[in-house]
Amino acid sequence: MIIRRIFPAKDIVEIHEELRRIYGNNFVVIEINRVKEKSLPFLPFLAKEYTEVIIEIPDEEPIQKQRKPIKESSQKATPLGESSFKEALEKELLLKSLEELKKELATLKEALSKQKVKKINLTWDKGKPKLDKEDEKFLNQLGDEALNLFDLLLEKGVDEKLIVEILKHATGFDIENKIFDLKDQPLNALATAFEELFTFGRLENSEEQTIVSLIGPTGVGKTTTIAKIVSNLVLNHNKKVGVISLDTFRVGGTQRLENYLKVLEIPFRKADTKKAFDVALEDFSDKDFIFVDIAGRSIYDELSWKEVFNIFSSLEEEKLKILLTVSFTMSEDTILEIYNHLKRYKLDGWVFTKADETRKRGVILNVLAKTQMPLFYITNGQKVPHNLLVGSPINLAKVILE
Ligand SMILES: Nc1nc2c(ncn2[C@@H]2O[C@H](COP(=O)(O)OP(=O)(O)O)[C@@H](O)[C@H]2O)c(=O)[nH]1
Ligand SMILES: [Mg+2]
DSSP states (O other), X not given: OEEEEEESOOOHHHHHHHHHHHHTTOOEEEEEEEEEEOOBTTBTTOOEEEEEEEEEOOSXXXXXXXXXXXXXXXXXXXXXXXXXXXXXXXXXXXXHHHHHHHHHHHHHHHHHHHHHHOOOOOOOTTSSOOOOHHHHHHHHXXXXXXXXXXXXXXHTTOOHHHHHHHHHHHEEEETTTTEEEESSOHHHHHHHHHHHHSOBOOSTTOOSOEEEEEEOSTTSXXXXXXXXXXXXXXXXXXXXXXXXXXXXSSTTTTHHHHHHHHHHTOOEEEOSSHHHHHHHHHHTTTOSEEEEEOOOOOTTOHHHHHHHHHHTTTSOGGGEEEEEEEETTSOHHHHHHHHHHHTTSOOOEEEEEOGGGOSXXXXXXXXXXXXXXXXXXXXXXXXXXXXXXXXXXXXXXXXXXX
């Protein structure tokens, strides 16, 4: 007698065992076929295989052995009568597909939670970071709003690879539509991503006396920015501040700063030697912050940089914050060249000036990602003290979207 049996499971050994349990050793397998089940209408993306087995047994039907109940029966190969086959198969496939979906979700959740901990670190000394297959797959699943943000960031000059990272943090997976779309309004979604990807520095939270200096190219806005920051600390945070200028050899180099500080009654000293600098520090021992204004100089003027850092040499590392000041109008290459050259000394954070002078402000994001140095301030105009933004995720997002 020829019998046809169908098993949802694919494992031949399992099927064989099951057949043996029913027919003992009295059967011969004539044929085994893998049959592709057309997709179930309610789960169109799942096409499943099952196994058809044709066996021959002696003409007298053996008495069904007292079957032990099969453990986890719905998961194991179960021989079925023809009539109930379809129903049981669908049930089994549905259970399995739900199980798979659950597993997929768990993996997705885990991957997302891991991303939160990790700050970005793009290798940038080997040229522009490239997109890989996974990035492209992700981009293909973006919703409209996320795609708009992608275009905007690209237009602003942000590296593609970084945009992908930003969007991974700014979007959530919409299970129903199977797309990644923004978690929130673009401004908030971007700020969330920036918070997770970059670091931000704050001066006003410092408990101890802090000495702050802005260094960078001539004309970038260091002196003006110091005037803005000290106003902010004095007027909004009630801090005691003193300013020392080492920019003594340029005619009129400090006049505007001096006049401005007078109005705010912030004490000001000039120092042209290390000794004079140390005396000024002593005078300001009661201050919460001492700002040191330095003239700009070529990054390759080694001797002159040594002189500058020598002046700071007697200070404790943690007391001193050196903020590298660059402008939004500079190219990424130039900014990174300066950073790369000066990081051998001591650098603690970024100040980006002149956001008002260009619309292509995305370079700041590339620089923050590639250096992982905290952002302290952004300036966006010549007006003292108004055109100053503290470096925060939301302010950075505003500057990018404006
Ligand atoms: N448009 C614009 N100009 C700025 C900004 N910050 C500073 N400046 C101008 O840049 C010029 C050089 O500024 P200064 O502070 O002397 O630069 P320093 O040589 O680095 O000390 C001045 O004319 C400032 O008014 C800014 O955020 N936006
Ligand atoms: Mg200056």
